[in-house]
Amino acid sequence: MDQHDSTFGVQLFICDLSRGMARQLSPIMLGKQLDGIWHTSIVVYGEEFFYGGAGISSCPPGGTMLGPPDTVVELGNTEVTEEIFLDYLSSLGETTYSGDKYRLFEHNCNTFTNEVAQFLTGNKIPSYITDLPSEVLSTPFGQVLRPILDSIHIAPPGRNVISCQNNHG
C-alpha cells in the first residue's frame, strides 16, 4: 500500500440558507416540498472552501456567517496535498469559478462543491442538493422569481483563496 502520502479527510458541510423557512413555506409557495435551500462547502485540511459571488473563498470550518452546518457528509479521503489542491483551486478560480461567473441556479456553490468533491475523492455530492435549482425552476413561482434570483450573488465573507496563494510559502 502506498500510504507514504497521508490521506486527508474530506467533508461536505451543508447549510440551509432559508433557516427552515423553505421547509415550511415551500409546499405553499412552490407547490412542492423542499426541505431547504442548500448551501454547501468543502472542508478539508482544516479549512472550509466555498464558492460565491466573491469567487472561491475559504475560512475556518463553520466560520461563515451561516455558522456551523446543518448536515455533514463524509466524502471520503484524498491523497491530494494542500499545495496541489490550492493550485487546483486557483486555476479554477481563474477560469470557471471566478466571482462573476456565479449564477444562482446553474453555477453556484453546489456546482463548485460537486466538482471539488469529485476532484478530491471521486465521489459526487448528494443529488438532492444538485437537483435543487431544477426543482425550483420547474415550479411556476420559481419561474416568476427567476429574474430576481438570477441577479443575486451570495457572497459570504471569507478569505479569498486566490489571494492567499501569495502568503503560502
Added chain:
Amino acid sequence: MAENSGTDPAVETNTEENAAASATIIKVTVKTPKDKEEIAIAEDSSVAQFKEEISKRFKANQDQLVLIFAGKILKDGDTLGQHGIKDGLTVHLVIKTAQKTSGGGSSQTSASSGPGPSQGNTDGSANSSPAGNLGTPQGSGPSPTPTQPPNMLAGFGDLSGLANLGMGSANFMELQQQMQRQLMSNPEMLSQIMENPLVQSMMSNPDLMRQMIVANPQMQQLMERNPEISHMLNNPELMRQTMELARNPAMMQEMMRNQDRALSNLESIPGGYNALRRMYTDIQEPMFSAAREQFGNNPFSPSRTENREPLPNPWGPPDTAATTTSGTATTTSSTTSSTTPSVSNPLGISSSSLGNGMFNSPGMQSLMQQISENPQLMQNMLSAPYMRTMMQSLAQNPDIASQVARPSFPKMLQMFAGGNASTPTPEVRFQQQLEQLSAMGFINREANLQALIATGGDINAAIERLLGSQPS
C-alpha cells in the same frame, strides 16, 4: 501503423507507446480546471506513459503534472489498471505552476475582483439609504443591519421584511413596537422610506394597496359594518389619490392642514359641528380605532358607537388599556405611526401602518410565533447573505419586484389566510359562507373555497369573484 488498430491484435506495431501484450485502447478524459481533453491510451499503460501523452497534449512538462483519480494521486510507477481507470472515466489533472509567485501573480488580476467589490457585482447600492444599508461590505458580515424600517418591504413577501427585523428581540410584538418607536423618533426615516423607489412603485399600484388593506381582518369587519368604507376602497381614483398623499408626506401634511382649516370653518356654520361630529363617529373613528388597535392605546375611544363592541384583538398585543379614556388627544404624536384619518386621507393610511397591517395577518402571526420561539432563528436569518443581497436586488429593480409581487400576491394572501397552523383551516372557518354559497347555487365547492380564501371570507366579494370567472 494505423492499419492494425482493429484487425490483428496479435501483430503489434504500436509497440512504441504500449509496452504490454493486448493493447486495448481506452479513452480517458483528462480534466484540468481550465480544460478537458480525451486521451486515448492503452488500458495497461503505466502512469508515466499516460503522463507523457498528457504532457504532449497539454504542452506541459511531465514533472508539472499531477494526476488524481478517486482521491488518489497517480504515481509514475503505477499502472492505470491499478487505479481502476477504465474507458470513459475522468481523471483530474493539476498542472503545477513551478514558481509560486508567477503562478500566483497571474491569477491575481482575474480574481482580484473578488474581495473588493464583491457586492459591487450587484451594482452597488445606488439607492437611498434603506437599500444602501443592505449592501454593507462583507466585513461587517454577522452584525445585523441596523434600524431598517421594514414595513414597506412587507408587501413583498414577508420573508424579505423579516430579514430586516434586526433588533434581536425575541418577541415579535416588542419588535413591532420598537419599530414604531424608531419610526416616530426619526421622521427622516419616513421620508427615506418614501424615497425608496421600491416603495413608490408599490404605492402607485392601487390594487396592491387595496389587497393589503383588505387583508387586514379588522378592516374587513369594519367594511362589513360600514359599507361606505368598502365603496371607498373600491374606488380606484380615491385610492390612487390617497396613495399619492401617503407617498408624499409633505403634500400630505399640507393637505391635512388645509382640510383641518376647512373643517374648522365648517364648525362655525350652524349645525356644522354636528355634521362634523357625525362624520367623525360614523366613519373616522371606527376606522381609526381599527387601525389604532394594532398599535395599542386608543386614546380616542370615548364615544363608542353601538356597533362597536371592542374588537377582539386576536394577536393580543401588549397594550394594557385598549379603552383608556384618557382624553388626551395626542394627535401630534401619533402622526407618524398612524396617520390621523382626515377627509382627504380617509383611511388614515401611512406607510408604517400598511406594513404593520400585513404583519398582523394571522398567518404571519403563527410564523412569527415559531420564530420568536427560537430567537436565534431571527438573528441568523437576517444575517443570511441571501437576504441582504436579495433585498438589494429587489430594491434596484422595483419594476421587477412589483411585477413579481402582483401575481404572487394573491397567492401569498391565500397562504397567510389559509395556511397557518394556529387557526382552523379555511374550510372550517368559512364553513358558514360555504354553505351559504352552495345554497345560492354555487355548487363548485373548490372554487367557492378559493374565492373565499382570496377575499378573506367576504361572501359578497367571493360571489363577485366567482361570477367574474364564469362568463356565462
